[in-house]
Amino acid sequence: MENASKALIIAGSILVSIVIITLGVMIVSGVTDTIQQNSNLSGEEILAYNSQFTAYEGTKSGTQVRALCDLIRNHNGKNTEDSTRNVSIQTGTAPESANALDEVVTAKTVTDFRNTIKSGKTYEVTFSYDSHSGLIVGAYVNEKK
Numbered sequence: 001m002e003n004a005s006k007a008l009i010i011a012g013s014i015l016v017s018i019v020i021i022t023l024g025v026m027i028v029s030g031v032t033d034t035i036q037q038n039s040n041l042s043g044e045e046i047l048a049y050n051s052q053f054t055a056y057e058g059t060k061s062g063t064q065v066r067a068l069c070d071l072i073r074n075h076n077g078k079n080t081e082d083s084t085r086n087v088s089i090q091t092g093t094a095p096e097s098a099n100a101l102d103e104v105v106t107a108k109t110v111t112d113f114r115n116t117i118k119s120g121k122t123y124e125v126t127f128s129y130d131s132h133s134g135l136i137v138g139a140y141v142n143e144k145k
Contacts, residue, residue, distance in 0.1 A: 046134045053087065053136050057127060062119040065141055069114035072139060076105050089113050089139040094126040098137050117141070
């Protein structure tokens with residue numbers, strides 16, 4: 001009887017070990033897939049990704065900037081699980097290189113910025129790009145005088 005209970009304890013320990021190892025392998029492979037997905041984009045894929053935003057680059061009317069805000073809000077809404085694919089929008093000058101965002105840009109943040117844009121004004125729009133992937137991570141809007 002004593003040997004049977006020890007055998008059951010050993011069998012249970014082996015099963016728990018197998019489950020832990022399996023979970024570890026699944027987690028590592030998931031992280032690896034995400035890293036490869038973000039870093040293995042071809043030049044054409046990066047251009048296609050960025051082109052939806054770069055159409056708004058340069059001197060634009062307030063209405064066009066508001067449309068850019070809507071695009072960014074919708075884009076970020078589709079990418080809530082991967083904050084590195086989020087695009088921020090703000091006033092200022094675009095840095096030459098930037099890092100991917102590490103937190104989700106909320107729809108409220110973009111909507112609040114959109115509400116500051118006046119339809120009758122003219123704005124200069126520039127973008128910052130992630131220094132590793134080349135994807136757009138920030139939009140910078142400044143009112144032209």
